[in-house]
Amino acid sequence: MTRRARGLSLLLLLALIGGLTALLWPAPPPIFQTRTMPLPGVLAARCDEFTPRVEEPAEGVFVAIGYDLANTIVLRTSAGNVVVDPGMDLARAALARDALLARSPGPVLAIIYTHSHIDHVGGARAWISDGPPPQIWATDAFTGHFIKQYEALRAAESRRGEHQFGRSVGPELLPCTALGPTPDLDHAGSTGARMPTHTFSGLQTLRFGDTEIELHEAHGETHDQLFVWIPARSVLLPGDNYYAAFPNLYTIRGTSPRPVRAWIDSLDRMRRLAPEHLIPSHTLPLRGRDTIAAALTDYRDAIAWVLAEVLRGANAGRDVDSLAASIGLPPQLADKPALTELYGQIDWSVRAIYGAELGWFDERPEQLYPQQDAAAREVAMMGGPPALLREVEAALARDEPRWALHLLAKLRAAGSPDPSPELNIRALQTLGEQTHNSNGRAYLLEAAIRLRRPVAPFAVAVDDELRAGLPIDLFFAAMGARLMPERAGAAHESISVHFRDTDDHYVVTVRRGVAEVVRGEPLPGTPTPLASITTDTDTWKRLALEQDSAAWALLGDHLDVDGSLLDLRRFLAYFRRGA
Template identity: 30%
Template sequence: MLLVSSCQTSKDNVDDQKAEHPNITKLKEQSKEFQPEIIQLNEHVYVAVGYDGSNTSMIIGKDGIIIIDALRALGAAEIVANKFREISDKPIKALIYTHGHQDHTGGASAFIGDTKGVTIIARNGFKEELQENSPVKPILRKRNARQFGRDLPEEDIINRGVTAGVTSNDRVGKGYIQPNLTFDDSLKVTYAGIDLHIYAVNGETNDGLYVWTPSQTTLFVGDNYYHAFPNLYAIRGSQYRDVQAWGKAIKEMNTFHADYLVPGHTRPLAGRDKIYKNLHNYGEAILFVFNKTIECMNKGYSLEQTVEHVQLPDSLKNSPNLQEFYGSVPWGVRSIFTHYVGWFDGNPTHLYPLSSVQEAKNIINLAGGESKMLEELNLAVKKGNYQWGLQLSDYLLQVASSKEKVTLQKIECLRGLAAQQINAPARNYYLSYANELKRQLSE
């Protein structure tokens, strides 16, 4: 029998924790989606990928150009606009915003220049749901910074799931120009000899649209599709995203049999069969999460039971375009559940729960006191049980006298979880929150 000393076992555990987690390796691979490049899809369509937080596209017509989406920072948009002009110096006839998020609208003036005679198209309700219109704007801004890792050192960022980790801060949003043509359900227009069929869609936003160009058999889908599991709920805080409508819209998009598909983030796709397959499993995954969540709710499952039961089948979960680099199945489930029934999940225990302080005191007493709970926290950290450690640290921070010691352990748990995360927003949030706690200790 081979005997292994406890010291050797402990050393092995430390070595295992230092080794790069496979999820981090996968997340690093996702960064290939954001390599800066002007990609030519066909004779008329070019897509700029990786120059900022989103993609922007150029369609070249007979006597002019159509731009779809306009990046986030004016400085980045100017770089891309110059590259586009090297390809064609025809005048801009129209610019289309696929939705109101700043990373798709902030650099418009770089492409348009003089707006006279340029049609700027968006859907009715454009930008209404954004955080600048919210009564809780301060906390949304803080959570936004955590999700995207905006305050993290550059070396701590891998990427943001569907964008590069570091994007331009050169005059963010300063090039935005308001739309001068809006529509409700659909719009068919022609610019520079290019027919555009534009359709309203509720997906990642409730002001979204997608564009079909029959002559180029190209579909511009905005943020309703990208190379990652869709962000059915944003942890920065967002209004409910209509998950069922989103899934149905993807299936509708797939009826066009596109030869080229341009997402709002990540690289475009080419090839009818490949596009059909990717849109098909995307729509299937979204509707599976929605339908399974509703099924569990109608069975009387609690929120946590529903989260546990809704898991993608292997046929979807293992698809390369459904990896949880950006969105997360459990986050989507929670969003659907609370949208339809609100905060109360049906369990009477949750009608009038104990205060967080009283619950913490009871749990700590049950564990045998603060010192025993702290021992358990230290053990959880040592074993790499970081989620359990986080929960224990939250109890202790409610009442503990040694808050600095507990906070340091909580920071280690947050960083430990970040080192295992395939989901970029979650990873960025863990690291950002850990850094905030570290700063608080030094103040």
Template identity: 30%
Template structure:
């Protein structure tokens, strides 16, 4: 009987640290963990680098890889166009003159999309990463690394539409363009002589978990059936070893097949249940509460969540208008009447009602009431304190959720507690 892999594996990514989490996978592959893993494939004629990390990490990644290999790098492949994959490309170009960068033909569109929204996403991502990066840069400074390398926005030397094959030093590589759970420019690297596959974040950050079909930091929707098809593409290759975007490799054809089958079936099941519910006239919130995974396709929810996936599928099909209120079609938000509600009902009465709901375990209802009070009276100390307590209860529940907690939800709740207690969150910038 299958024991889901997510119960024994890490979820959260970490930025690269000097001499940390870097190791040899086998006699020709070296791996260093970073915001997204970087792999060096060695051949007698030179090396192939898969991904380059964030710009600020690139010198640390290079240092770590050099502990294990001095092979000159000839090619650099990025498995997707996200900033934590492409940021270090120029740094490695500088280290290895003549290096050729390979990506899919969709890479330029994705980098343009990311760059277009950099200020927006920097502000929206800070709640999860700001404190972590402060610790990273403190460690870098302690190691004497203070002249931080810039973030790159590179142009590939070689692009392809669907498939690209080449060989180096007797090693055959097959690159396949496979849109997946994070970007439309994703690719996989297949080593047919070794039954080894590099998938990057094709299935999301954490392997064995439900994908983030939309991120709470702000991103465009990812299509559920596209995610399922990506899993099938990898399964059809029958890999014996899978090296993905974060943490240690997965070894064994049977466990890889079992995990990808569960992932594929989980995504398809949720998709089909949402469609069924939509056609039956059920509202979104009812479906979010009703749809759960059957035991045979249990996966973790440490990065994406089923309830979030339900909403993403619904809105990817039907858009933002829920047919619940005429006000959805106009620009004035509900919070515009919060001050009036507080005047009519009284802040103390609303807080008392919120406390009753908190005590009854109806935490989300309690937050709805407290949001009204704090919208009208942002410095109401009693409402703030009760909101902190509700967030702390939600955080304890989230941290214990399905063995792993959820990377994004726990980060959001922790940051909300910090803000309610008077802290600040500055936008991220890696220019």
């Protein structure tokens, strides 16, 4: 068989793995052209803080505020600059870079990632010149957390991320997030992220010229978080373990449970340092040892209070719904501006903590075996869909959008077609415009927009250097979720993939609707492979990212197949294509 014939057959290799997609996408023109209600005052006041500027809160420490969702911080040393959190997208990162280097000219010696969220790493390439490349520092856990959003739950996390950041919502309704300017979604397709060149666990001390910098692993908003301490200047950079809003103990874009107890411990370790300057990666710097001590103490006490209230309630036998509805901050914390629920939200946090501690079951026996047609029966008891829709109209007239959304959800759960999408749009938009939590606001308004029109997916343009840094395991990790059991329910077959450059070997098995990926020797009971693929890791990544075709790989002697092409084609058809 010719290489060209093999190339055509092997186009189906793309079914094995999907191209990477972004958490954020370019925004189409907004549907809501004018604001129908004033922006909630507390969010409007926060947005006013993000006028782009560079401040020097401590000698030789410069922070670019208001250029992007996260602050970028430059530490000046006698040998050059150290950059902490280089921004999200290249266009805004370049603006912040120019403003910062105007205040602190010199070479960039190192880049420090406080954690792996894209708003803290996507602008790295803007800080890398033609000279000696800077060191890039992060915790050992960085890589796993950076790539996990592109694995099995890539589609769900991406979709939810679009909603949380209001991809399609215009600046009239979402002028900022509570932590910084609204992300520049128009430029998010060209990521400048770079993988770390140096990682550590625990404590790492660095020296650049006359400056000693300590990196402390400090789990909190993520499991790969660190904080930066400059002892001689008494400057603490907490990353996202502190910002001026109730902490995001649970993010509605979806993630594994955040380590609440470790977050409290990280804050206590920061308090022990007694810093004179606190420069977070979101919101404004704080000055003064007493002011900072009070802020960090209030922050950890707020987290500890919510955790303890959940545990006390669970021990008392209270269900998660009643806990989420009733838990708030105690009087000594409730009026603190830095604990306003502008970004994190207490009831969301309560549900996440309860689930992390005890799982989904909250002792209500009726939850074990729920009535499957309950919604349909309830709608019938209300007088049927027409009566329910009349109450939805009345609820909106009474300015009760939550009740309207509840009733409309009941109608959908009953299996009734929605006769009036406009009611849902009105309810979502009304509630969204009343919401001061920027994540909740964005999610509701984005959901309203998507009821009017679909929003096309968008892919990140991964450049050569970032592609080289991505681990090959990423490109196998999502296969279990991409298998279509309706096609593969009776199959028990395998293929093998060998990489020339690393001498790594993978075996992919489909066994009665379950996909199994094994690195190395196949497990006992694995059938003889239908076909064996030999290639190099970069070719595999190029194919996965759709940067080149299988025909190109074959014609260039980058890829070979030994075995039945027809069987290989049938095997690959078990896996879902695309996003």
